[in-house]
Amino acid sequence: xxxxxxxxxxxxxxxxxxxxxxxxxxxxxxxxxxxxxxxxxxxxxxxxxxxxxxxxxxxxxxxxxxxxxxxxxxxxxxxxxxxxxxxxxxxxxxxxxxxxxxxxxxxxxxxxxxxxxxxxxxxxxxxxxxxxxxxxxxxxxxxxxxxxxxxxxxxxxxxxxxxxxxxxxxxxxxxxxxxxxxxxxxxxxxxxxxxxxxxxxxxxxxxxxxxxxxxxxxxxxxxxxxxxxxxxxxxxxxxxxxxxxxxxxxxxxxxxxxxxxxxxxxxxxxxxxxxxxxxxxxxxxxxxxxxxxxxxxxxxxxxxxxxxxxxxxxxxxxxxxxxxxxxxxxxxxxxxxxxxxxxxxxxxxxxxxxxxxxxxxxxxxxxxxxxxxxxxxxxxxxxxxxx
Amino acid sequence: xxxxxxxxxxxxxxxxxxxxxxxxxxxxxxxxxxxxxxxxxxxxxxxxxxxxxxxxxxxxxxxxxxxxxxxxxxxxxxxxxxxxxxxxxxxxxxxxxxxxxxxxxxxxxxxxxxxxxxxxxxxxxxxxxxxxxxxxxxxxxxxxxxxxxxxxxxxxxxxxxxxxxxxxxxxxxxxxxxxxxxxxxxxxxxxxxxxxxxxxxxxxxxxxxxxxxxxxxxxxxxxxxxxxxxxxxxxxxxxxxxxxxxxxxxxxxxxxxxxxxxxxxxxxxxxxxxxxxxxxxxxxxxxxxxxxxxxxxxxxxxxxxxxxxxxxxxxxxxxxxxxxxxxxxxxxxxxxxxxxxxxxxxxxxxxxxxxxxxxxxxxxxxxxxxxxxxxxxxxxxxxxxxxxxxxxxxxxxxxxxxxxxxxxxxxxxxxxxxxxxxxxxxxxxxxxxxxxxxxxxxxxxxxxxxxxxxxxxxxxxxxxxxxxxxxxxxxxxxxxxxxxxxxxxxxxxxxxxxxxxxxxxxxxxxx
Numbered sequence: 001x002x003x004x005x006x007x008x009x010x011x012x013x014x015x016x017x018x019x020x021x022x023x024x025x026x027x028x029x030x031x032x033x034x035x036x037x038x039x040x041x042x043x044x045x046x047x048x049x050x051x052x053x054x055x056x057x058x059x060x061x062x063x064x065x066x067x068x069x070x071x072x073x074x075x076x077x078x079x080x081x082x083x084x085x086x087x088x089x090x091x092x093x094x095x096x097x098x099x100x101x102x103x104x105x106x107x108x109x110x111x112x113x114x115x116x117x118x119x120x121x122x123x124x125x126x127x128x129x130x131x132x133x134x135x136x137x138x139x140x141x142x143x144x145x146x147x148x149x150x151x152x153x154x155x156x157x158x159x160x161x162x163x164x165x166x167x168x169x170x171x172x173x174x175x176x177x178x179x180x181x182x183x184x185x186x187x188x189x190x191x192x193x194x195x196x197x198x199x200x201x202x203x204x205x206x207x208x209x210x211x212x213x214x215x216x217x218x219x220x221x222x223x224x225x226x227x228x229x230x231x232x233x234x235x236x237x238x239x240x241x242x243x244x245x246x247x248x249x250x251x252x253x254x255x256x257x258x259x260x261x262x263x264x265x266x267x268x269x270x271x272x273x274x275x276x277x278x279x280x281x282x283x284x285x286x287x288x289x290x291x292x293x294x295x296x297x298x299x300x301x302x303x304x305x306x307x308x309x310x311x312x313x314x315x316x317x318x319x320x321x322x323x324x325x326x327x328x329x330x331x332x333x334x335x336x337x338x339x340x341x342x343x344x345x346x347x348x349x350x351x352x353x354x355x356x357x358x359x360x361x362x363x364x365x366x367x368x369x370x371x372x373x374x375x376x377x378x379x380x381x382x383x384x385x386x387x
Numbered sequence: 388x389x390x391x392x393x394x395x396x397x398x399x400x401x402x403x404x405x406x407x408x409x410x411x412x413x414x415x416x417x418x419x420x421x422x423x424x425x426x427x428x429x430x431x432x433x434x435x436x437x438x439x440x441x442x443x444x445x446x447x448x449x450x451x452x453x454x455x456x457x458x459x460x461x462x463x464x465x466x467x468x469x470x471x472x473x474x475x476x477x478x479x480x481x482x483x484x485x486x487x488x489x490x491x492x493x494x495x496x497x498x499x500x501x502x503x504x505x506x507x508x509x510x511x512x513x514x515x516x517x518x519x520x521x522x523x524x525x526x527x528x529x530x531x532x533x534x535x536x537x538x539x540x541x542x543x544x545x546x547x548x549x550x551x552x553x554x555x556x557x558x559x560x561x562x563x564x565x566x567x568x569x570x571x572x573x574x575x576x577x578x579x580x581x582x583x584x585x586x587x588x589x590x591x592x593x594x595x596x597x598x599x600x601x602x603x604x605x606x607x608x609x610x611x612x613x614x615x616x617x618x619x620x621x622x623x624x625x626x627x628x629x630x631x632x633x634x635x636x637x638x639x640x641x642x643x644x645x646x647x648x649x650x651x652x653x654x655x656x657x658x659x660x661x662x663x664x665x666x667x668x669x670x671x672x673x674x675x676x677x678x679x680x681x682x683x684x685x686x687x688x689x690x691x692x693x694x695x696x697x698x699x700x701x702x703x704x705x706x707x708x709x710x711x712x713x714x715x716x717x718x719x720x721x722x723x724x725x726x727x728x729x730x731x732x733x734x735x736x737x738x739x740x741x742x743x744x745x746x747x748x749x750x751x752x753x754x755x756x757x758x759x760x761x762x763x764x765x766x767x768x769x770x771x772x773x774x775x776x777x778x779x780x781x782x783x784x785x786x787x788x789x790x791x792x793x794x795x796x797x798x799x800x801x802x803x804x805x806x807x808x809x810x811x812x813x814x815x816x817x818x819x820x821x822x823x824x825x826x827x828x829x830x831x832x833x834x835x836x837x838x839x840x841x842x843x844x845x846x847x848x849x850x851x852x853x854x855x856x857x858x859x860x861x862x863x864x865x866x867x868x869x870x871x872x873x874x875x876x877x878x879x880x881x882x883x884x885x886x887x888x889x890x891x892x893x894x895x896x897x898x
Contacts, residue, residue, distance in 0.1 A: 200769045203788075255764045256757040263754055266743035273701060273732060273740050274755040274808070275722040333745050 003206055017326060017342045020375075024346060028353030035356050036349070039231035047303065049348035050158065050237040051076065051296040053341055055319035056326070057248050058292035060340040063323050064252075065285045066265040066332025067116060067123035071130030072293045073315035075108055077308075078134040079297030084147035084307030087154065094153030102294050108134070109290020113283040131316070139309050148306035158302035161232045162239070171226075172233030179225020183218045190214055237299060241341075244292075248337045261285060266333030321368070322347055325375040346371070391455075392417040392582050393438075393551060398449035400437055407433045408447070409606040415551070415599075420573055420583045422593045425603035426628055426827035431586050432476075434603070435553050439473045440466040453551075470550030474540045476559065476825075482529035487511040489528055490543045514542040518572055532686065534565030541572065552576065553584045558592065559825050562686035562853050563888070570596045588827060590621045591856065602627040629829050636832055637860030640839040644863065645676030647714070648847040649816050654708035656689075656696045656871075662704055666692045667871045670708070674816065674847040679838065681858035682851045683887050684868035690851045691735055693868065694818045698732040699725035712815075726755065729815035733805050733822055735851070737798075741805040744794040748786055749775040751793050751804050756812040778807040783833060799830025806837060817841060818849045823857065835861060855884045867891045 028036045035041060055072050062069045079101050086097035108130070115126040166173035190210075197204045205213070228234055252258040263271040264281045272278045296315070301307050326343030328335025350371060354364045393415040400408040408430045415421045423431050436442050438451065440460030451458045453469055460466045463473075480489050487507050496506040511524040518538045528536060537557055544552055554573075558566035566589070573583050574596055587593050593600070594614070602609040602624065609627045612619050625636070650673045658664035667689050674680050684690045695702035697710065699722035710717055712728055719725050725732070734740035742751055752775045753760055760771040775789045782803045786796055793804055802822065809817060819838065823831045838861065842848050852858050858865055865882055867875040867890035875890035 196769060200772060202772070254766050254768070256761050256766060257764065259750065259754070259757060259766065262746065262750075263743050266745050267739075269740045270743055271754070273698075273722060273734060275699075275726045276754075277721075277723070333743065 003209060007205065007209075014327075014339070016378075017339060017346070021342055021346050021349065024353070025349050028349060028356070032353060032356045036353055037227075039227045041352070041356075042227055043231045043235060045345075045348050045352050046238055046241075047159070047235055048352065049344055050235075050241055051300045051303075052315065052318045052322060052348065053241055053344045054244065054292050054296040054299065055315055056322035056340040056344045057244055057337055058289040059316075059319040060323045060326070060328050060335050060337055061248075061252070061261060061285050062123075062289050063320070063328040063330060064261055064265045064332060064335045065282055066268070067282065067285070068320070068330070069112070069123065069127045069130075069286070069289050070316050071112065071127040071134060072289065072296070072319055073312035073317075074131045074134035074138065075105065075290065075293040075312075076297030076300060076315055077138045077310075077312035078108075078141070079105055079294040080301035080307040080311050081138045081141040081147070081309075083154070083298055083301060084150065085141055087151055088147050088149075094151055098154070098157075098298060101298055102291055105290040105292075105294025105297075106287050107290070108293070109287035110283070112290070113286030116286060117279040117282040138311075142307060142309050144309060146306050146308045150302060150305050150307075154298065154302040155305055156236060156302075157240075158237050158299040159305075160236050162234045162236065164233060168229070170230075172229040172231075175225050175229040175233040178234065179222055179229070182225070183221045186221065187214055187218060240295075240299075245337060245341055252337055257281070257284075262333055264332075318344070318347060321372045325372060327379070343375075346375075390417045391415070392453065394450075394452040395434070395438065396450045396452070398434065398437055398447060398451075400433060400442060400447035407606050408437070411449075411603065411606070411608050413601055413608065414611070415582060415584060418577060418580050418582055419598040420577055420585060420596055422597040422600040423584055423586045423603065424588075424590065424593070424600060424624060424628060426829055429603040429628070429827075430606040431603055432555060433606075435473055435555060435584070435586070438466065439463055439471060439553070467547055470548055471553070472544040472547055472549040472551070473553040474537075474544060474555065474557065476556040478533075478536055478540055480528045480536055480539060483527060485525050485527055486515070486522065486531070486539055487524035489539060490514060490524075490546055492543075494546060510546070511542070514545050515539075517545055518542050519568065532565075534561050534568070534686070537561065537565070537569060538572075541569075549581060551582045551584065553586075555586045556588065556825065557585070558587060558589055563855070564685060564892075566592060588825070589854070590624055594619065594621065594624075600624060604628060604630055625828050628827070636828065636835070637857075638832070638836050638839055640842060642679075642863050643677045643843065643845075645845060647673050648676050648712065649674040650709070650711035651697060652709040652711065654693070654696070655706065656692060656703035657705045659702070659704045665871060666703060667696065670868075670871075670873050672866055672873065674849055676815075676845045676847055677842050678864065679842050679848045679850055679862045681862035681865035682849060682868055683855060683858055683865055683891055684851075685891055686853065688868045688891065689871040690868055691820055692871075694732060694820050694849070694851060697725075698722065698730055698818060701732075726812055726814075729813075730818065731755075731809035731812055731814035731816070732818045733802075733809055733820060735821035735824060737801050737805050741808075742793045742801060745792055747790045748779065748784065748793055748796070748804055749789040752778050752789075752808050752811055755808050759811070774811065778811060782807040782810075782837065797826075797830070799826040799833070802826055802830070802834060803837075806834065810841070814846065816847045816849070818851070820851045821853065822850065823852075823854075855887055858887070859884065867893075869893050 025036065059069060059072065082104060083097050083101040086092045086100060087094060112126050112130050115121045116123045162174055164172045164174045166177065194204060194210060252261065260271065260276045260281050263276055264278045268278050297312065300311060322344035323335060323340040324330065325346055326336065326339030328340065347368060350368060351364065354367065391414055395411065395413040398408050398411045411430065411434055413434065425431050437447050440462050443461045444459035453471065481492065490511050491507055496503050496510060508524050515522060515524065518541050520535060520538045522531065522535065528539065557569055561569065570592060573585065576583060585593065585597060597614060599611055599613050600619065601611045652671055654667055654670040655665065656667040658666050670693060682690055682693065692702050696706055699719055700706055701722060710719055717728050719728055738744060749771060753771050757766065760767050760774060779786065779789055784803045784807065785800050793801055796804065822838065823834055838848060850858065850862060859879065859882060863879055865877050865879065865887065866873050867887055869891050874893045877886065
């Protein structure tokens with residue numbers, strides 16, 4: 001028990017976020033009379049927030065570098081528009097159009113990264129300009145109108161589910177199978193890590209605590225996949241998200257370039273004098289943000305099945321809020337991908353719960369603002385205390 | 388007999404988990420200069436924070452008497468109201484404001500709420516005269532040197548009708564000339580009846596000006612020495628600070644000097660801010676294996692500029708000249724190439740240029756050579772932990788574990804992390820820029836030992852320092868640098884402080 005307490009106080013930030021997410025979910029579960037956590041609605045929450053999560057992952061990297069990107073909403077809208085132009089007006093194949101769109105996203109990122117990294121224009125200004133530029137270009141591409149509908153292929157990306165090749169009737173069997181495989185992989189991985197830790201003499205948690213952790217997380221995976229299976233199974237977009245989350249977490253924690261990103265944000269001078277090409281790091285982080293903005297734009301356009309001039313409005317603020325609630329520091333050097341995802345889910349559950357309750361968009365905005373403020377303020381207070 | 392101006396009795400202050408001050412007593416006489424010495428973490432700054440009200444009166448136990456009256460300060464304003472002014476180690480000046488604006492910041496000279504600039508300027512000139520600074524008060528703080536900034540801080544203190552002036556490491560960032568000015572100023576103040584408390588690591592300069600020295604160690608008062616009555620020597624003070632005999636601050640080393648490892652030829656560097664300004668002019672130096680070479684120069688002589696321009700052209704514009712490594716000319720245009728060619732540079736400002744403070748000891752130690760613990764891109768965490776633990780052992784870094792953030796380490800241990808980080812790159816040449824600035828005697832001694840070991844291992848070490856005794860104690864050979872020119876080159880046995888100083892202040896090389 002004391003061990004658990006110790007762990008808790010050491011990782012209060014991480015536990016705090018998860019607890020906040022669970023707390024908010026339970027609160028709305030009660031307030032909505034059990035609608036929030038129905039299989040249908042859980043699936044909805046994932047799909048509604050998929051593009052924000054994609055943006056939040058990229059934004060976390062940008063914020064860790066010590067920069068900011070205000071243009072992601074406009075870029076997403078622009079990519080939605082241009083992909084619609086490719087697919088609907090020019091009749092280019094979906095795969096080709098997606099590849100082109102992601103390339104254009106990369107180019108946009110390179111454009112902004114160039115000004116930030118090599119000309120030293122503050123990112124706030126560059127991306128504020130980008131926000132205007134790409135919103136304007138969106139209007140130009142669309143001629144102020146809405147382009148619709150998209151071909152089937154793009155809609156599959158954001159609105160469809162994995163087909164149940166196992167032919168389940170009331171439950172989606174493939175989802176259950178994948179969920180079980182994930183749980184087994186998780187257990188094997190944790191066990192291997194623990195063995196390594198013992199070998200290298202790390203401080204490790206005691207065996208009972210370790211096993212309870214394994215059981216708890218395995219249960220979460222299984223219950224989650226069961227709930228999804230009760231509705232329509234795994235959404236395609238969830239697969240993309242999982243790939244991104246696992247991939248980017250690994251990248252940030254276990255690669256040299258990931259380490260470089262943290263160092264550049266933590267202390268640019270020291271990083272530079274340690275032989276890190278700081279400008280290059282900043283540049284590529286923006287290129288990455290451009291690609292992820294493009295992906296978010298495609299997912300959003302596919303979900304709406306239309307490219308509209310107003311698409312992506314205020315996405316940048318949701319993405320920044322998610323990253324910051326998830327523990328990223330605007331001073332740079334601090335933040336995690338998983339944190340940003342949880343931050344995005346907190347905002348998502350709030351949105352969804354309030355919508356079910358029929359709270360108007362006016363109050364929703366105000367409440368979300370207060371939550372953002374409270375999250376960061378609590379963080380600051382706990383930091384000041386520990387000092 | 389003079390009166391006691393300040394008496395701090397049985398002061399005990401606890402932070403969560405640590406007793407920072409344990410029954411400390413301090414007595415200061417009116418009109419004296421009183422030195423407060425001790426290793427980092429001994430409690431000097433905490434004691435002064437208690438005195439000035441940064442730590443309010445309910446957060447510690449014990450009594451403070453100022454001029455015989457008991458004081459319970461709740462904040463800085465109350466202590467300043469009585470004339471107790473503290474000047475912190477990190478200067479509290481605003482770079483974008485003028486000298487006059489800074490001097491009267493928070494104490495603006497106003498007429499019914501509107502600032503009276505005439506009065507402000509006049510009063511500032513008067514105060515600046517008192518500290519011996521002839522400078523236009525409209526000049527922005529960012530445009531004057533650290534030495535002058537320190538004087539402006541003192542002028543600011545004078546504007547508050549100061550009776551007790553506390554200076555926390557005022558000379559740490561100053562060169563010898565500025566330090567001397569500042570200390571002379573304190574002596575001048577003493578004649579005018581202003582009492583000073585001086586916190587400093589530079590014992591030799593302390594001993595020249597102070598009347599009494601109080602030594603703190605581990606949050607306790609060890610003793611108060613009187614310069615008149617006791618036979619005070621540097622050795623005696625250090626013994627009190629460390630609690631044991633530090634027989635030799637500069638450890639012995641038998642130099643085994645090998646072949647030339649580095650040559651810098653006709654090195655010219657221009658100021659990036661002002662390209663017409665030549666910062667280094669035709670510098671020629673060389674370094675041999677197993678040799679420690681010192682570079683002595685006043686602040687602004689171009690010491691750091693020389694080091695950084697060699698280290699991957701990290702400073703300067705239109706750099707010309709040759710770098711010869713192991714007899715072959717090499718092109719070094721960025722830090723990566725410098726590291727590949729076996730160079731390492733430990734900056735004079737470890738917090739700004741050396742460490743990622745929010746990252747752990749482990750991540751800082753491996754940052755310059757992630758290649759060694761990864762295959763191309765993916766890091767091997769276990770190997771990293773192993774290497775970091777090894778460095779922690781060999782460098783004797785005092786930290787609970789390697790996951791500790793470096794911001795929580797003491798200055799000496801931070802410096803060991805920076806050194807360790809460069810040793811991890813296995814360099815042939817180490818350029819150490821003020822490697823012992825602002826760290827305590829015990830840690831200094833350890834750093835010297837590490838530097839000696841590196842030299843014995845056959846590495847070439849260039850050591851830049853503004854403390855001449857340090858250079859004379861450590862180096863085999865010393866160059867003097869003045870206004871961007873190498874003005875002299877001396878073997879250790881031929882050099883002394885006076886000689887070096889002469890050449891450090893010489894304008895041009897006299898051939």
